[in-house]
Amino acid sequence: MSETDEKVSKALARFDRVMTVIDEREGPVAMQARRERQRSLRRYGRATRNAVFALLISSIAVILIGLVTPIGLFGFLGAVMLAVAIAGLLFFWGSREETALPTVPKDVPNGEMVQRFDSYLYRSRRALPAPAQTVIDAITAELGTLKQTLERTDTLDPDAQDARRLMSVHLPGLIDRYANVPPAFRREVDAEGKTVDQRLVESLQASRVALGEVSERLAKRDMDAFETQGRFIESKYGQADDGAEVTKP
Template identity: 55%
Template structure:
């Protein structure tokens, strides 16, 4: 009987792994992976530019020195070696830190959203499936949140709330979860909730809060557009703007322009 139970549990575990892999091929997880690849490609581009600038500067310096003082073959080889060494160091050094850590609190709004998106992508695999679903929901909403946050000041109250969630509260929740030993994650607390359930509940609350912030900022843009549209319609309606034109008696009369 025990052997049959073990086989069933192994089959269920294999099914869970397969379904998880299928889920990751599409939807928010795939979009998050695509954005992460874009960030990596952008980082490689920045490295290539740094290498090109460094090699160019070394080449110019070598030419200038060679015009003043003959450097000979050994000097030329030394310059080539220096260029290769500098290119190797700059090419292998990421332009941004790639460690799994939450975004810094002093980043601009748009960059903070990108760093937070990368952080979620890199920590997703260490979380249980219900928490991953909440992370996918947060990740799917980040592109629109980035679009609205980039247009507001850092000190905007809504932006401040979003920044605290992305740089402090949500990364802190995930990091505290990771510090809990796996053997303790199924224990229930005073409210009969496990560590996994607490994590999922916290992520769900953060997801809702970020969605509310994004909606408030978007509605503010809609209201501003509505106000501007009403002003233009009132000022420049179908009859066009009306301007005063002097009549024959010298009095001002309003006529359509």
């Protein structure tokens, strides 16, 4: 490599680093970070509420028992320690991060599945090469529309099932298997002339297209339902309005 080419490569590398910082502060990554913070705040809020509720119930139970029979100082201290332990367990259990599961859970609503998937992509993004991060950002930018349509769709709907499998099984499996490949082997070319990084980007792009198609089909259903409702109203009430006589003063 000539000196000029080396300077150009270094300049491009610096440019990529600068653009990465800008994206993380103001671009799609910043939006992902805000959504992740909001999810964390809601999670910790629910955990705190449950812990406080457990302490309140335990305190009321101790008071009621004390009114019936004396429990003594040691009994009171034991009840306090038990209540604190229960509250701590509830807080710890409720504040755990919800991750995309290796199987499609039947009890998780579609909207929550999208949130878990968004959180998984946010945590996995930094471990991926720059071209893959770009596709990840494009996927997350479209999750808002997908969530809006999936929330109104039954979990057993075929389109919803396709999206859930892709978000909870196939795409996380792809990223996890990529992470298992040693970095030194990710640039080696396979039998089809593609590196591990290139195949990752192409698979992520295919996933983005598939999710986009599901979102489009679901949105088309809503559009068709709206059109049908509009035509029904026009056919039932439009003629009466058109044929009504205008009374002159």
